[in-house]
Amino acid sequence: MKRYLPALTAAALSVLLLAPVLAxxxxxxxxxxxxxxxxxxxxxVPHRMEPGATGDACLACHLEGKNGAxxxxxxxxxxxxxxxxxxxxxxxxxxxGKKKKKQKEIK
Amino acid sequence: MxxxxxxxxxxxxxxxxxxxxxxGKFVGSAEAAMDTSGLKWGKAxxxxxxxxxxxxxxxxDGKIVATKGDPQSPVNKGLNxxxxxxxxxxxxxxxxxxKPLIRKGDKMVEASWxxxxxxxxxKFKEAIATYGPDSVxxxxxxxWTVFEGYAAxxxxxxxxGTNNIEPNARLCMASxxxxxxxxxxxxxxxxxxDDLDQGDTYFLWGANMAExxxxxxxxxxxxxxxxxxxxIIDFGTRHTxxxxxxxxxxxxxxxxxxxxxxxxxxxxxxxxxYDENFIKKHVVFKKGKTSIGYGLEDKFxxxxxxxxxxxxxxxxxxxxxxxxxxxxxxxxxxxxxxxxAKLYADKxxxxxxxxxxxxxxxxxxxxxxxLVYNLHLLTGKICKPGENPMSLTGQPSACGTTRxxxxxxxxxxxxxxxxxxxxxxxxxxxxxxDPKKIPAKPTYNATEMFRALDRGDIKVVWVQVTNPFQSLPxxxxxxxGARKGDGRxxxxxxxxxxxxxxxxxxxxxxxxxxxxxxxxxxAERRTQxxxxxxxxxxEARNDLWQTxxxxxxxxxxxxxxxxxxxxxMWEEYRLFNAGQGKDxxxxxDYTKSRGLRWPVVNGKETxxxxxEGYDPYVKAGEGIKFYKxxxxxxxxxxxARPYEPAAESPDxxxxxxxxxxxxxxxxxxxTMTGRVPELRRAYGAAVCELHPEDAKRLGIKQGSKVKLSxxxxxxxLTADLRGRGKAEKGNVFVAFFDENKLINxxxxxxxxxxxxxxxxxxxxxxxxxx
Ligand code: SF4
Numbered sequence: 037m038k039r040y041l042p043a044l045t046a047a048a049l050s051v052l053l054l055a056p057v058l059a060x061x062x063x064x065x066x067x068x069x070x071x072x073x074x075x076x077x078x079x080x081v082p083h084r085m086e087p088g089a090t091g092d093a094c095l096a097c098h099l100e101g102k103n104g105a106x107x108x109x110x111x112x113x114x115x116x117x118x119x120x121x122x123x124x125x126x127x128x129x130x131x132x133g134k135k136k137k138k139q140k141e142i143k
Numbered sequence: 144m145x146x147x148x149x150x151x152x153x154x155x156x157x158x159x160x161x162x163x164x165x166x167g168k169f170v171g172s173a174e175a176a177m178d179t180s181g182l183k184w185g186k187a188x189x190x191x192x193x194x195x196x197x198x199x200x201x202x203x204d205g206k207i208v209a210t211k212g213d214p215q216s217p218v219n220k221g222l223n224x225x226x227x228x229x230x231x232x233x234x235x236x237x238x239x240x241x242k243p244l245i246r247k248g249d250k251m252v253e254a255s256w257x258x259x260x261x262x263x264x265x266k267f268k269e270a271i272a273t274y275g276p277d278s279v280x281x282x283x284x285x286x287w288t289v290f291e292g293y294a295a296x297x298x299x300x301x302x303x304g305t306n307n308i309e310p311n312a313r314l315c316m317a318s319x320x321x322x323x324x325x326x327x328x329x330x331x332x333x334x335x336x337d338d339l340d341q342g343d344t345y346f347l348w349g350a351n352m353a354e355x356x357x358x359x360x361x362x363x364x365x366x367x368x369x370x371x372x373x374x375i376i377d378f379g380t381r382h383t384x385x386x387x388x389x390x391x392x393x394x395x396x397x398x399x400x401x402x403x404x405x406x407x408x409x410x411x412x413x414x415x416x417y418d419e420n421f422i423k424k425h426v427v428f429k430k431g432k433t434s435i436g437y438g439l440e441d442k443f444x445x446x447x448x449x450x451x452x453x454x455x456x457x458x459x460x461x462x463x464x465x466x467x468x469x470x471x472x473x474x475x476x477x478x479x480x481x482x483x484a485k486l487y488a489d490k491x492x493x494x495x496x497x498x499x500x501x502x503x504x505x506x507x508x509x510x511x512x513x514l515v516y517n518l519h520l521l522t523g524k525i526c527k528p529g530e531n532p533m534s535l536t537g538q539p540s541a542c543g544t545t546r547x548x549x550x551x552x553x554x555x556x557x558x559x560x561x562x563x564x565x566x567x568x569x570x571x572x573x574x575x576x577d578p579k580k581i582p583a584k585p586t587y588n589a590t591e592m593f594r595a596l597d598r599g600d601i602k603v604v605w606v607q608v609t610n611p612f613q614s615l616p617x618x619x620x621x622x623x624g625a626r627k628g629d630g631r632x633x634x635x636x637x638x639x640x641x642x643x644x645x646x647x648x649x650x651x652x653x654x655x656x657x658x659x660x661x662x663x664x665x666a667e668r669r670t671q672x673x674x675x676x677x678x679x680x681x682e683a684r685n686d687l688w689q690t691x692x693x694x695x696x697x698x699x700x701x702x703x704x705x706x707x708x709x710x711x712m713w714e715e716y717r718l719f720n721a722g723q724g725k726d727x728x729x730x731x732d733y734t735k736s737r738g739l740r741w742p743v744v745n746g747k748e749t750x751x752x753x754x755e756g757y758d759p760y761v762k763a764g765e766g767i768k769f770y771k772x773x774x775x776x777x778x779x780x781x782x783a784r785p786y787e788p789a790a791e792s793p794d795x796x797x798x799x800x801x802x803x804x805x806x807x808x809x810x811x812x813x814t815m816t817g818r819v820p821e822l823r824r825a826y827g828a829a830v831c832e833l834h835p836e837d838a839k840r841l842g843i844k845q846g847s848k849v850k851l852s853x854x855x856x857x858x859x860l861t862a863d864l865r866g867r868g869k870a871e872k873g874n875v876f877v878a879f880f881d882e883n884k885l886i887n888x889x890x891x892x893x894x895x896x897x898x899x900x901x902x903x904x905x906x907x908x909x910x911x912x913x
Contacts, residue, residue, distance in 0.1 A: 067184035071199045074211035074221055077228040080821060087867040090388055113222075115364055115388065118357040121225045121808060121825035 080123025091116055179209055186213060187673035188663045189227045190656045191810045193536030194358050195665025196223055197737050198230060200657050202676050207231045216737045218336060224357035226810055229819045236818030238640055240652035241681025251650060256682065259649055264696035266632045270602040280307035280592055280601050284608035285538030285545050288661035290709050292544035293716050294690045301574040302699035306552045306561055306586045311609040312538060312545035313589035317900035318503040319534040320546055322512020326780050329724060329771035330546050330558055333752040334531025335667040335740055340366050341529030342493040344486055347377045348400060348515065349501015353384035354807040356535050364388065381802060381876050382869040394871055397800050397905045399473035401507055402786035404514035406469030407484040409461045411521050416488035421523030425767055427775045428452040430783040437506050437790040438894040441594050445896035452783060460783040472786065488522050493530040499537060500804065504904050509897035510784035517781045526754040526767045536666040543664020553585035556719035561585060573718050588899030590892050596631060597624025605634040606643055607686050610812040613642040616901045617855050617892035618885055622646060636686050641814050642882050653686050654679035660709045662733065668740040672733035724760050724771055789905045790893030793873065797853060797907035800874045803886055813880035829881035830863040832870040838862060841910055848913035853906055856888030859913045875908065
């Protein structure tokens with residue numbers, strides 16, 4: 037994980053990691069603006085996840101889009117599983133892209 | 144992994160550009176597919192953990208249809224964990240309770256509120272008249288809003304005249320409270336979450352933050368991304384997701400954290416790495432009783448007997464804890480203990496300690512808390528931005544409600560206690576009752592309360608916003624006790640059927656979260672308010688209304704003379720805190736802000752308690768002042784607290800340690816998260832984590848059924864040898880959320896004699912193939 041460290045610019049961090057805090061909002065209209073600005077909720081993972089999956093394993097594909105994986109819009113958030121849980125397993129591929137005949141759900 | 148640094152910059156930059164171009168909307172978001180137009184948005188703190196993330200709640204046609212991490216909240220700055228992302232679904236399980244239910248034999252029969260409340264009030268009156276006020280009780284929660292906790296305390300202590308009020312926080316935060324009270328004479332942390340961004344050395348003690356305080360863990364990891372100097376060191380008895388992402392994982396034998404911390408102090412003292420000046424100015428030394436017992440007998444009592452010590456006497460006490468001795472006990476190599484002690488004392492490092500249930504749910508929980516403060520007090524790394532000990536909380540308002548309002552048998556608001564006549568006087572004055580009404584003697588801690596119900600000393604108990612018949616230790620005894628009949632009467636208010644409602648005589652359907660107005664206080668002293676945003680379903684009603692209705696029926700309606708209940712109650716409650724270093728702001732200030740960290744004086748929140756320039760109570764020139772500890776001249780206490788063994792350790796018959804805890808997807812007993820299909824799919828059932836070598840020896844394979852037994856109970860679970868958490872040899876771990884697998888039947892009901900908090904992390908079990 038640490039190999040990433042020096043690479044990050046402050047700008048990338050402020051855009052990606054934590055949204056900058058705007059003026060304090062109190063009324064409904066402001067809440068609506070905040071909501072429009074807020075991120076949507078993260079998708080669940082439609083393929084089998086290793087029990088120990090974290091940034092390293094996920095970003096192996098989701099950093100650059102290997103094996104047809106969607107590119108992560110916030111690759112600096114490396115505790116991926118905090119937000120992205122095991123979803124319904126739709127594909128017959130596992131996370132490394134290899135075809136599998138049968139796939140067991142992870143408990 | 145073959146991702147190069149260059150690739151990473153490229154990808155990050157591209158993503159940044161994309162994010163900027165789409166105005167901060169991110170691709171790949173599930174929300175993108177959802178129509179959020181025409182929603183009415185409001186704010187609330189998350190319903191779940193003590194992190195206290197801010198969320199935005201989107202409502203359409205009287206229903207919550209979306210929630211989002213609040214970008215304006217300083218706690219989470221837009222981020223949530225997976226539980227928070229599904230908040231919009233937690234209130235809409237199909238089996239939501241919508242009508243009061245009264246037991247008729249084996250059946251629960253629908254009733255009107257009037258019928259139910261009249262029955263309840265009748266039972267209260269009858270028990271009080273026949274057996275006295277100490278035969279009735281209320282068992283509440285760190286998920287109570289401040290108002291609900293305040294009303295319950297006022298009614299029971301000030302109206303009915305019994306100290307029979309306890310929160311489930313006794314099971315999770317009581318040792319943190321007694322730790323704070325004995326070391327600093329005031330509850331709750333000096334530091335705040337800003338320390339997670341500003342420090343560089345983080346010791347986690349038995350805290351699986353990645354699963355239990357995920358957003359705070361992400362703040363730690365963000366800090367490390369920006370600052371390569373940051374080190375995260377995880378002390379644990381189980382290899383978790385947190386250990387996996389930490390820089391170092393140090394495993395130790397359960398219970399030996401006490402020895403380890405004394406060992407670290409031993410080295411700091413031996414090598415004169417302490418901050419002599421700080422110690423002279425800010426510290427006194429004390430010792431207390433030893434061999435203090437385990438609270439296993441009914442009506443167990445304990446009173447400590449603090450004695451002052453000199454620094455030299457403390458040094459003498461530490462002599463035993465040589466690295467070699469500690470290494471032998473804990474299994475941690477001598478070099479590691481030496482290295483850790485040097486890190487703690489390194490003048491160029493900003494050191495933080497973080498802990499939660501590993502220390503608190505411990506038969507020496509108070510001592511564990513004292514010992515970690517010792518390390519910060521010896522090295523002077525406290526009350527400074529970026530270097531503090533930080534006790535994390537489990538529930539959204541364990542701090543705000545149970546600790547600050549003081550809904551424990553012995554407490555009153557703002558750190559006051561019933562044993563102190565001046566405190567009773569003050570409470571009675573604010574409440575407008577006769578001081579004699581508030582009994583001077585505490586009655587039962589949570590475990591003892593249910594022992595009393597089992598014995599029949601308590602006849603009527605009302606459970607609100609919690610699920611004791613899944614969450615108490617040694618469950619079999621207390622589940623049976625609740626249904627022994629003979630005048631016992633159990634009332635449970637909840638939003639879903641639970642393992643507690645099934646034992647109730649009356650079930651009351653409650654409103655939850657944004658179905659009512661509320662205030663929660665999180666782990667960094669941040670008080671957060673929200674308004675009611677939707678109606679509760681059917682006839683479900685606010686627990687606050689329920690308590691006040693009981694008061695009215697018992698003739699104590701005069702205790703609640705409010706029109707705008709929440710606001711007026713808040714202004715009354717604030718009187719307790721004013722001038723006590725715990726000042727709270729006027730109600731409006733919270734409606735307008737994303738929370739404020741107390742003490743709030745002249746509209747200004749406090750980031751660092753006891754520190755000049757931050758805490759308005761510290762005078763110019765004082766630097767640091769532990770001003771709440773008046774009896775020790777504003778100094779904090781370094782305690783000589785020895786290592787003592789657990790209440791029950793593995794032996795020939797029961798050779799494994801059992802540890803219980805949480806998983807990321809579920810919260811507490813799973814009554815809410817268990818009703819979200821996505822969370823249930825992500826983590827469906829509790830499993831038994833065990834080490835592959837232990838499994839092999841016993842002929843147990845991944846996925847095979849194992850029978851797990853202790854002296855108190857036995858259950859069958861699926862073995863997991865390669866789950867997200869990895870048990871150490873001789874240890875097993877089982878999560879407690881699963882209502883179909885009541886692991887707490889196996890747990891021992893031993894508790895810390897000072898805090899009364901049970902140890903859910905250590906008891907002896909055996910394993911067999913089932
Ligand atoms: S459960 Fe805790 S970490 Fe997760 S969103 Fe809620 S408050 Fe934040």
